[in-house]
Amino acid sequence: MKLQFKGAKFFILVVFVYLVLFFINSEKTAAALQQGSSIVLKLLPIFLAVIVLTAVINYFLRPQQIVKHFGKESGMLGWLYALFGGIISHGPMYAWYPMLQDMKNHGLREGLIATFLYARAIKLPLLPLMVDYFGLMFTTVLSVYILGGAYLQGRFMEYILCLKHKSKRDL
Amino acid sequence: MNNKAKVSFVQALKKSALGFISMSPMLLGVIGLVAIIQTYVTPDMIRSVFGKGLFIDTLSGTFTGAIFSGNPAVSYLVGGELLEEGVSLYAVTAFILSWVTLGFVQLPAESEALGFRFTLYRNLLSLITTIVVSIATVATIGIIK
Numbered sequence: 503m504k505l506q507f508k509g510a511k512f513f514i515l516v517v518f519v520y521l522v523l524f525f526i527n528s529e530k531t532a533a534a535l536q537q538g539s540s541i542v543l544k545l546l547p548i549f550l551a552v553i554v555l556t557a558v559i560n561y562f563l564r565p566q567q568i569v570k571h572f573g574k575e576s577g578m579l580g581w582l583y584a585l586f587g588g589i590i591s592h593g594p595m596y597a598w599y600p601m602l603q604d605m606k607n608h609g610l611r612e613g614l615i616a617t618f619l620y621a622r623a624i625k626l627p628l629l630p631l632m633v634d635y636f637g638l639m640f641t642t643v644l645s646v647y648i649l650g651g652a653y654l655q656g657r658f659m660e661y662i663l664c665l666k667h668k669s670k671r672d673l
Numbered sequence: 674m675n676n677k678a679k680v681s682f683v684q685a686l687k688k689s690a691l692g693f694i695s696m697s698p699m700l701l702g703v704i705g706l707v708a709i710i711q712t713y714v715t716p717d718m719i720r721s722v723f724g725k726g727l728f729i730d731t732l733s734g735t736f737t738g739a740i741f742s743g744n745p746a747v748s749y750l751v752g753g754e755l756l757e758e759g760v761s762l763y764a765v766t767a768f769i770l771s772w773v774t775l776g777f778v779q780l781p782a783e784s785e786a787l788g789f790r791f792t793l794y795r796n797l798l799s800l801i802t803t804i805v806v807s808i809a810t811v812a813t814i815g816i817i818k
Contacts, residue, residue, distance in 0.1 A: 505694060505695055506695055507695055507697070508695055508696055508698065508699050508785050508786075509696070509698045509699025509700075509702055509781065509782065509785050510698045512698070512699055512702045512781045512782075512785075513698035513699065513701055513702040513705075515702070516701075516702040516705040516706055517705075519705075519706075519709065520705065520709070523709065523713075530712055530713060531709075531712075534705075534708045534709045534712035534713070535708070537708040537712055538704050538708035541704050541707065541708060541743075542701070542704055545704075549693065552693065553686070553689050553690050554686070554689075556689040556692065556693070557682065557685040557686040557689040557690075558685075560685045560688065560689065561681065561682050561685040594707075594742060594743075594779075595742075595776055595779060595783075596700055596742075596776070596779045596782045596783070597700070599696065599700075599782055599783060599785075599786035599787065600692050600693045600696045600786065602786065602787060603692075603696075603786040604689070604692055606787060612787075612791055615787065615791070615795075616791075616794075616795050616798065616799075619774070619795065620774050620799060622773060622774070623770055623773045623774045625745050625773070628745055628746055628749070631746055631749055632749055635749045635750075635752065635753040636749070636752075636753070636756075639814055639817065639818075640762075640810070640814060643810050643813050643814055643817075644766065644770075644806070644810045647806045647810050647813075648770070648806060651802040651803075651805065651806045652802075654802070655795075655798045655799065655802050658798055659791075659794055659798060662794055662798075663790075663794070666790075
């Protein structure tokens, strides 16, 4: 596999922003750089986990199996996998983009991606903290609505994409 | 597991690592922007956005949360403080929800990985879902109480 970097222009733009900010406020920009480094260090285990998980999925699930479990014919089980996956996934959303991109290339439904990404709003390890700040009732009601919202969002996403596809075909 | 299978898993791992490394400039760019926002935007600046009525506050909560990306625990902390200062629960719910479901700074990375069309629709739908879920949550709590 040939290595092709994605987002190099975006990265250069961010470096440029840092350079400009450094001339405006060098102290704060240095602090931002330090903060960025600590974010990278904190995320390293998650990045490693995503790399291993992607490899495991690719190794154990052949493209046909990915289509079967997460493709158009996946049915209700596919939605449940997406909701469950979203709830148990850790780290920021962007850490999961490479894995989702890979699975999408192998036939993962876009509706399931939308559901997975919204279900990530439920953070299992942080639930006690949420209960402490906002109460048990708020946490329970919000979590139920997040799950419902995640499912509906995935369905709407597929509906919109289906309409788009249809109108393209009719043209 | 036989030798052939072992080699294939190593290949799968290598392929996965290369795929991840190819996205690294984009991910590092997003992390760089997140760090700038976390350093330059203070909790006081976030507080100043609120206090302009229920509807505007809910929209402000959604958009302010969408600008940030970081540990969700921070959103609970800021959200708790906002509640104590009299900001409505609708706005605070929208704020903590959009913090984890939307992310303006990660839009370029999402678009690169999952496509522009998908990113546009998903973020628009997330914006609407966040507002609806916030209103439904607070209304339901009101009915139960």
